[in-house]
Amino acid sequence: MEDKRIVEMFWARDERALSVVRGQYGKLCRTIAHNLLGNAEDVEECENDVYLALWNAIPPARPRSLSAYLGRITRNLAVNRFHARGAQKRGGELVELLPELCEVVGDTVEDAFDGAHTLSLVTAFLQDETAEYRWLFLRRYWYGDSIAALAEQSRCGESTVKMRLARQRERLRAYLQEEGVSV
Amino acid sequence: MNTKQLFLAIGDLDGELVWMERPKKQRKPLYGWMLAAAAAVVVGVLGYAGLMEWRGQQPPVVDPAPTVVTTTTTVPSGTGGDENACTVHSFDYHSIDGGLLDLVSDEQFEEYLQTYDREGHNVVTFVEYFGITREQFIAAMKWEGKLSEQWSEYDPYTHGMLVDAIYGDDAEFSAWLFSHRFAWDEDVPPCDVLLAEDVCTEHQTEYHRINEELIRLAGGKRWRTYLTYYGGQGEGANILTFIAYCGITREEYVTAMGWQDKLQSVAAEHGEVAYTYGEFVEAIYGNDPALKARIFKIS
Numbered sequence: 424m425e426d427k428r429i430v431e432m433f434w435a436r437d438e439r440a441l442s443v444v445r446g447q448y449g450k451l452c453r454t455i456a457h458n459l460l461g462n463a464e465d466v467e468e469c470e471n472d473v474y475l476a477l478w479n480a481i482p483p484a485r486p487r488s489l490s491a492y493l494g495r496i497t498r499n500l501a502v503n504r505f506h507a508r509g510a511q512k513r514g515g516e517l518v519e520l521l522p523e524l525c526e527v528v529g530d531t532v533e534d535a536f537d538g539a540h541t542l543s544l545v546t547a548f549l550q551d552e553t554a555e556y557r558w559l560f561l562r563r564y565w566y567g568d569s570i571a572a573l574a575e576q577s578r579c580g581e582s583t584v585k586m587r588l589a590r591q592r593e594r595l596r597a598y599l600q601e602e603g604v605s606v
Numbered sequence: 607m608n609t610k611q612l613f614l615a616i617g618d619l620d621g622e623l624v625w626m627e628r629p630k631k632q633r634k635p636l637y638g639w640m641l642a643a644a645a646a647v648v649v650g651v652l653g654y655a656g657l658m659e660w661r662g663q664q665p666p667v668v669d670p671a672p673t674v675v676t677t678t679t680t681v682p683s684g685t686g687g688d689e690n691a692c693t694v695h696s697f698d699y700h701s702i703d704g705g706l707l708d709l710v711s712d713e714q715f716e717e718y719l720q721t722y723d724r725e726g727h728n729v730v731t732f733v734e735y736f737g738i739t740r741e742q743f744i745a746a747m748k749w750e751g752k753l754s755e756q757w758s759e760y761d762p763y764t765h766g767m768l769v770d771a772i773y774g775d776d777a778e779f780s781a782w783l784f785s786h787r788f789a790w791d792e793d794v795p796p797c798d799v800l801l802a803e804d805v806c807t808e809h810q811t812e813y814h815r816i817n818e819e820l821i822r823l824a825g826g827k828r829w830r831t832y833l834t835y836y837g838g839q840g841e842g843a844n845i846l847t848f849i850a851y852c853g854i855t856r857e858e859y860v861t862a863m864g865w866q867d868k869l870q871s872v873a874a875e876h877g878e879v880a881y882t883y884g885e886f887v888e889a890i891y892g893n894d895p896a897l898k899a900r901i902f903k904i905s
Contacts, residue, residue, distance in 0.1 A: 494617070495617040495618060498613070498614075498617040499614060499617060502610065502613055502614070520613075521609055521613065524609045524612050524613055525609045527612060528608060528609060528611070528612050529608070529609075541611055541612065541615035542615045542618045542619065544615075545612070545615050545616060545619065546619060547830050549619070550830060561619070564613070564616045565616055565617065565619060602828075
């Protein structure tokens with residue numbers, strides 16, 4: 424079913440919309456949640472939270488792409504769940520992925536950079552990256568793919584993937600600094 | 607900014623960007639570059655002519671009797687060869703599309719890699735080495751019917767112009783086109799840009815016009831960032847936010863616009879309202895709401 428039609432069902436408060444979303448995008452949500460959290464119980468709970476959040480968000484939201492919207496909600500809920508967990512119970516790629524991002528911006532308190540501005544900077548950065556690096560960045564930091572999975576898809580060694588990601592993070596760090604972000 | 611902010615911002619990336627597939631042109635085994643590096647050493651010792659003599663063979667040709675003879679264009683040499691190292695050429699120059707790679711076997715491609723040094727690995731030498739004609743190139747890239755289409759939103763050239771850069775004999779044009787994407791400060795639209803002109807009914811055109819020279823002053827990269835952030839914000843996209851975002855000073859503005867000697871001259875008239883260049887500058891940099899309204903708003 425087309426996204427537009429599904430969104431209309433949400434606006435009409437038609438609960439069948441949730442079944443449609445689960446059937447159409449459930450696998451995507453579970454994949455992202457599993458990548459990031461790596462725990463079956465967390466994944467299941469995260470998925471249920473995603474549908475609830477979606478039900479509460481639409482209306483008033485009217486997303487153009489449900490897959491991107493759901494992916495975003497899944498990531499947000501996953502990172503919240505990750506932080507809520509005790510350090511010893513944490514698993515999944517977020518354990519490594521967040522420190523990698525921390526290399527880029529440090530872990531200072533939130534500053535005046537709002538989400539839209541941060542997004543614009545990251546978008547501009549990615550526009551300047553080659554298609555290959557853009558793909559690598561998104562698979563790692565959007566989907567939460569593991570280094571091993573990326574190495575397999577790229578047909579190269581894990582050390583190569585790690586090196587490329589490290590260089591890319593350094594480029595992002597330099598770019599953000601250039602744009603006045605305190606990193 | 608902190609880690610969580612960055613993580614969440616990545617989650618907000620545009621869906622079309624997120625769902626991109628892995629680019630086909632990178633699917634060749636990476637050990638090709640290792641072989642190329644070894645070949646570069648050989649070239650360094652023997653020189654290109656020596657290498658060809660040493661190899662004792664001519665480059666293989668896909669079409670044994672190509673009907674169109676390709677012309678090599680001369681592009682300034684740079685350092686490095688792939689997209690990571692070369693700071694002179696665009697990625698398009700050093701990437702070989704999967705459609706082109708399908709025209710040759712893996713063994714032929716490996717031979718090609720060994721024939722040139724890293725800088726020599728580019729689309730121009732590739733088509734010349736394999737004798738790929740213009741027609742074959744267009745068919746392999748699936749560009750039939752797209753030749754007049756712009757290469758991308760930010761690039762002032764078409765697919766056809768890129769083909770000309772490869773097959774034409776204008777070296778200067780080729781050098782410009784293939785170095786274009788790295789010249790960020792030159793990466794500005796070739797004219798003034800009007801933002802939000804289709805939605806604004808409140809302001810004069812000048813309010814949403816960003817002069818080409820100002821964009822050049824800000825730099826292509828900052829311009830792109832500004833567009834990404836403000837471009838879709840309707841009234842938010844205007845000369846005031848652009849100046850503030852890019853940190854352009856009053857003096858820089860006046861100089862970029864070439865107004866140093868005519869600040870007292872009449873710049874424009876809106877109906878019965880006339881103003882000077884100096885007043886226009888003051889409306890941008892000053893704090894007089896009445897002046898801003900007089901110049902920028904439609905009365």
